[in-house]
Amino acid sequence: MKRAGANRLKLHDNGPRREACAPRVKTGRRTRSAFRLRRILVPVDLTACSSAVVEYAALLAGPARARITLFHVLDSGCSRGAPKTAVERFSEIQLLARVQKHLGALAERAIRGRAGYETLVRCGIPHVEIDTVARQQRVDLIILATHGERGLPDFCFGSTAEDVLRHAPCPVLVLPRREIDLSESKVQTSKKKGIS
Amino acid sequence: MKVKPAKKSGAVLVESSPADDAILEQGERFGEEKTPFKLKNILVPVDFSACSRKALQYAIPFARQFGAALTLLNVVQSNYYPGGEFSGGYDFVRLEKELRDSSEKQLARLVLEEVDEFVPVKTVLRVGQPVQEIVSAARELESDLIILSTHGRTGLKHVFLGSVAENVVRRAPCPVLVVREQEHEFVGN
Numbered sequence: 138m139k140r141a142g143a144n145r146l147k148l149h150d151n152g153p154r155r156e157a158c159a160p161r162v163k164t165g166r167r168t169r170s171a172f173r174l175r176r177i178l179v180p181v182d183l184t185a186c187s188s189a190v191v192e193y194a195a196l197l198a199g200p201a202r203a204r205i206t207l208f209h210v211l212d213s214g215c216s217r218g219a220p221k222t223a224v225e226r227f228s229e230i231q232l233l234a235r236v237q238k239h240l241g242a243l244a245e246r247a248i249r250g251r252a253g254y255e256t257l258v259r260c261g262i263p264h265v266e267i268d269t270v271a272r273q274q275r276v277d278l279i280i281l282a283t284h285g286e287r288g289l290p291d292f293c294f295g296s297t298a299e300d301v302l303r304h305a306p307c308p309v310l311v312l313p314r315r316e317i318d319l320s321e322s323k324v325q326t327s328k329k330k331g332i333s
Numbered sequence: 334m335k336v337k338p339a340k341k342s343g344a345v346l347v348e349s350s351p352a353d354d355a356i357l358e359q360g361e362r363f364g365e366e367k368t369p370f371k372l373k374n375i376l377v378p379v380d381f382s383a384c385s386r387k388a389l390q391y392a393i394p395f396a397r398q399f400g401a402a403l404t405l406l407n408v409v410q411s412n413y414y415p416g417g418e419f420s421g422g423y424d425f426v427r428l429e430k431e432l433r434d435s436s437e438k439q440l441a442r443l444v445l446e447e448v449d450e451f452v453p454v455k456t457v458l459r460v461g462q463p464v465q466e467i468v469s470a471a472r473e474l475e476s477d478l479i480i481l482s483t484h485g486r487t488g489l490k491h492v493f494l495g496s497v498a499e500n501v502v503r504r505a506p507c508p509v510l511v512v513r514e515q516e517h518e519f520v521g522n
Contacts, residue, residue, distance in 0.1 A: 174398065193508070196370040201398055225344045278510075283502070302483075302502065302511055308391065310478075310510045311502050 174201040178276040180208045180267050180301070183239055186282050190312055191247035194280045197310075198252035203277070205254040207244050208270060209236055210263040233258050264300035272306050279305055282312040372399040376476035378406045378467045378501075381439050384514045388482035389447050391512045395480065402453040404474055405443065407436045408466040409458065433458060464500040472506050479505055482512040 179194045181187035191207065198205050211232065221229070240256040248254050259266045271279060283298040302309050339346040377392045379385040389405070396403050409432045440456040448454045457474070459466040471479055483498035502509045 174395075193370060197372075197399075225341070228344065298502075299499065302499065305513070308510055308512045310508055312508045313505055 173277045174203045176274055176276050177203050178206050178208055178271050178279045180281050183209055187243060188247050190280060190282045191243060193312060195248040195251040205252050206274060207240050207254055207256045209240055209258050210266045211260045212263055263297045264304060267301050268304050276307050278308050278310060280310045371477050372401050374404060374474060374476045375401045376404050376406055376471050376474060376479045378481050379443065384482045384484055387514060388480050388512045392480040393448060393452055396452045405440060405454060405456045406470050407440055407458055408463045409433055409436050409460045410463060411460045463497050467501050468504045476507050478508050478510060480510045482514055484514050
């Protein structure tokens with residue numbers, strides 16, 4: 138690993154440490170706080186509440202002129218790590234394309250030009266992939282919603298939001314269930330309108 | 334839409350109902366009503382640790398960016414026994430008063446040290462259990478966002494020590510922004 142800055146002067150450096158995966162790059166003026174809002178990661182599960190989350194993110198990103206990465210993880214579930222046949226791989230690719238399309242539609246109607254965005258789909262374990270992407274893209278903030286499961290189901294299965302909260306390399310903004318309920322009721326009414 | 338693992342290993346099964354497509358098609362209707370997005374009151378619970386100072390340092394530029402006002406909240410934890418003869422000789426009323434006084438002083442000092450004049454700030458002091466008080470304060474003050482930091486404990490430490498941040502996230506009436514104690518400065522820039 139090439140050493141730069143003050144690291145070059147260090148003689149006893151015991152190899153790359155944990156933070157070595159994202160080297161510290163010094164820029165001219167260093168602000169005192171870690172606050173920056175240039176890239177926001179919005180992991181969505183494409184359920185009814187996703188729209189509200191994306192809209193919240195867009196409204197937050199707008200004034201700060203941040204860029205949104207809309208992200209969905211195809212949960213590989215129990216088949217995690219199993220070798221794939223060509224047919225399975227093909228269906229996965231098809232699926233990815235389909236989800237990409239859904240994400241695009243979601244972004245279009247929820248962001249509506251309020252902020253720049255891109256969409257991203259990956260396969261894997263949700264909180265691991267979210268963590269990886271957050272590090273790779275040097276995300277400044279993760280915005281997600283929690284389903285607000287409480288009691289036993291939460292204790293047994295945990296929630297993606299909680300895992301993200303524990304492992305994320307950056308600040309995490311968690312939207313509560315109440316906001317989701319709002320959006321769900323909106324979905325209900327729009328469905329009814331569609332039928333009548 | 335549901336994505337499930339299929340019986341065959343490695344494969345996935347996608348279920349998409351007509352309702353999903355209907356939602357997608359009617360997407361335009363979502364945005365018609367204006368979402369009540371508001372970012373005017375930010376609640377920052379502090380316990381005067383380095384960790385909570387970090388949350389405050391994050392909250393100040395955040396508030397400036399969105400033109401919001403900050404409310405610093407300190408919770409004096411009250412775990413005393415009100416009964417006379419079980420009090421073990423401690424004068425809990427006096428103890429609590431002293432704790433309150435010291436907290437008030439520390440809050441004032443924190444404001445002086447950390448907050449600049451461009452951000453409106455007020456301080457609130459409450460007595461009780463931290464999580465409950467933070468959540469009820471957020472409700473009473475109609476906060477739009479809570480910014481707090483977490484020590485980020487994992488494993489056994491997490492199980493036994495618990496996390497105020499996590500419990501606030503679960504019960505809060507408004508969005509919660511969680512800042513980690515060590516992070517970010519080495520991630521980006």
